[in-house]
């Protein structure tokens with residue numbers, strides 16, 4: 001394997017970057033530990049230490065000599081990987097220098113308090129506890145948008161933070177083309193009764209150790225390198241983290257002791273995130289492009305494994321013996337299992353939504369964020385607007401704030417503009433799945449026989465190996481010859497559910 005970084009300036013930059021990388025490495029490990037291992041009382045000190053590390057990363061990234069070095073590079077003389085390094089670093093420098101230090105500190109102070117009040121508000125079903133914090137967070141995000149700059153809509157500046165290059169207009173185009181088709185499709189699917197709205201397996205209780213064996217067996221089917229380059233632990237909200245290198249990529253799952261598909265699909269989802277990091281070209285490991293490129297592309301990989309593979313009929317038949325052996329599933333056949341994984345129903349909670357309704361939940365959040373950031377509604381008016389839009393999209397109205405506007409943690413953490421990446425990911429998962437079907441030819445056979453190597457190889461070739469080399473749109477254009485196209489998703493749903 002030849003070296004990918006040859007340009008002497010780039011090599012110089014990478015030497016300097018190593019210190020920033022080491023801080024990211026430490027911070028990722030501390031974050032993982034915080035969510036997996038830490039005793040409760042340690043949280044405050046950990047938060048303070050993390051904030052210091054963030055400040056150090058900020059200082060190194062914006063230091064005069066580092067910025068000068070990055071800006072001195074003649075980009076015409078670079079190869080794609082080297083150009084990717086410069087793109088990623090310049091973007092980081094632009095964001096870090098646009099936002100004044102006091103603003104960043106205020107944002108982090110307000111959101112660390114807001115998370116606490118959000119949790120209390122949700123628990124007591126009392127929106128007024130969170131209302132003023134939401135308003136403050138919206139206003140701080142409006143300020144961020146002004147600092148960062150935008151062409152058309154202040155929301156653009158925020159969306160770009162989570163998905164480089166995607167704007168309000170891009171997402172509007174996506175949602176406009178799916179909104180009415182999804183609501184009609186949902187009506188047709190529910191009235192056809194082909195897919196159940198409830199399933200007896202939802203009530204089935206299990207022991208944690210049995211479910212852990214199921215998850216481990218499934219990860220073995222995927223040849224997940226447990227113990228070698230990865231681990232699986234337990235946390236309240238499942239997540240994946242790469243500890244600064246492709247050789248240490250960790251996932252978590254959860255065990256609620258009932259309704260096992262939640263634990264199973266969460267594990268498969270996180271495996272998809274992990275595989276992306278595990279298959280990045282080793283020659284760009286520990287460099288600025290040595291991680292997944294964006295939230296949306298990352299989510300396309302997790303959703304590929306969760307939805308395209310995990311919710312397929314072939315996968316149900318493949319894993320039925322594992323479930324029979326470890327859980328009490330004697331009376332369940334393959335068809336019943338498949339329907340359990342693919343129930344469709346109108347429900348309030350985004351994280352429990354099925355493939356058909358999921359993007360309607362995100363569309364609601366997109367509409368809300370866009371209005372809040374444009375100042376068209378205030379936090380005070382938000383719950384009523386939420387319920388109104390929810391009814392228009394899903395035909396039901398939540399009885400409580402906890403099942404409505406207070407269900408997600410994102411806004412309380414200061415993140416406005418993140419939700420749309422979930423839709424981008426779900427759509428792209430299907431789109432990439434269709435390309436894989438076409439290019440591999442025998443996709444169904446590969447899944448039903450548990451021969452995942454060609455599928456993994458395909459994702460490695462098309463997406464994973466590049467890490468952050470290409471911005472999302474450029475990656476899609478190069479590997480698939482197109483940008484995100486919602487038609488794939490609509491056709492997939494029609495074919496599967498009707």
Ligand code: MG
Nearest residue numbers: 269273299302
């Ligand atoms: Mg995810």
